[in-house]
Amino acid sequence: MALTKPSIEIAGASTAPNSTTSSTTDIWGIFRALRDARSLFDLRPSHIHTLQAMLSFLKPGHGETVFASNYSICQRVGGIDERTLRRHINRFVELGFITRNDSSNRKRYRVRSSNGECISYGLSLAPLLQRASELVALAQEIEHNRRDQIFLRKQILTKLAQLEELNHRNPFIRDARKALRRKLSLSEYRALLAGTDAEFELISMEPDAPETMTLPANDGQTVRHQSKSEEERKDLEKTPADPLLEPQLLTSVCDQAASFTTNKLRNWIDIANHARTLAPMMGIHPGAFEKAANAIGVRKASCAVFILLQFGERVRDFGAYFHSITLGQRQSQFNPAALIKRLAVASIHST
Incomplete structure (x- = not known):
């Protein structure tokens, strides 16, 4: 100024x-x-x-x-x-x-x-x-924050419009627009933008998303049989996940997580302890992991860590995505068993 x-x-x-x-x-x-x-x-x-x-x-x-x-x-x-x-x-x-x-x-x-x-x-x-210099600097900082808030807000509104084109009933859109009615801080705008990005990433990770059709969730299918009826998809979602959540299958499919330890992950206790070690390295706060473990179970929370790490560069913000699928809007849609199946089939066809 x-x-x-x-x-x-x-x-x-x-x-x-x-x-x-x-x-x-x-x-x-x-x-x-x-x-x-x-x-x-x-x-x-x-x-x-x-x-x-x-x-x-x-x-x-x-x-x-x-x-x-x-x-x-x-x-x-x-x-x-x-x-x-x-x-x-x-x-x-x-x-x-x-x-x-x-x-x-x-x-x-x-x-x-x-x-x-x-x-x-x-x-x-x-x-x-x-104190002229101090006051001028503060006024400039406030003006910069105001402009950044407007910039982030426009980005969020653009992404929400794109999400509405994909699924206008997505509850995340309603909650995000409700949050935008308030005067948000710069950090809150950034968090909301990260959450919006996470929605796009999680949609791409869904079993029925077009970009992931090369990873069918049914072991009896091959890449040449990607199409499934709606009835078969519903039956798959109702199938209990416990038989697929064996420690050996998880560690063999999610080899990226397993590569960060020299000890053999023999049971769920070993896997949970290793997930707690990996979470902070991935930007997932330890407190968030414990909250997720209490909300959806320690097995499911551990699987989330292993699976996200296996997806690697496809996930931009591990912390935001972990929160969304374990504590946020996508909690009820997160199916570790189906994702592990897809990863296993993808691994077979890539060799």
């Missing part, structure tokens, strides 16, 4: 102590920076109006002290009562933007000696001017 005219010379007088007579500052540029960053200091619009009124009493070349009476300031603000004015001034003093230089009778004025020394009694705005 450029500092432009009009400017106020920062000096009580040419011979005042601790004054910088040679420098000038755009006091209204500083005011606008504080106005834009007021939320960081818990300032309300009424505080900003009071500060604006006080700044209007400063004159170029006459220093940074406000000599106007409380009555004059109240009138310039718009007729606020004096108690409100005092509260506002106290708040600026607490924040270090104003210092009081009180005279013995609480009047505001300036006195000079015969040799030119000057003493100013009033409300000094010198601290505000000295």
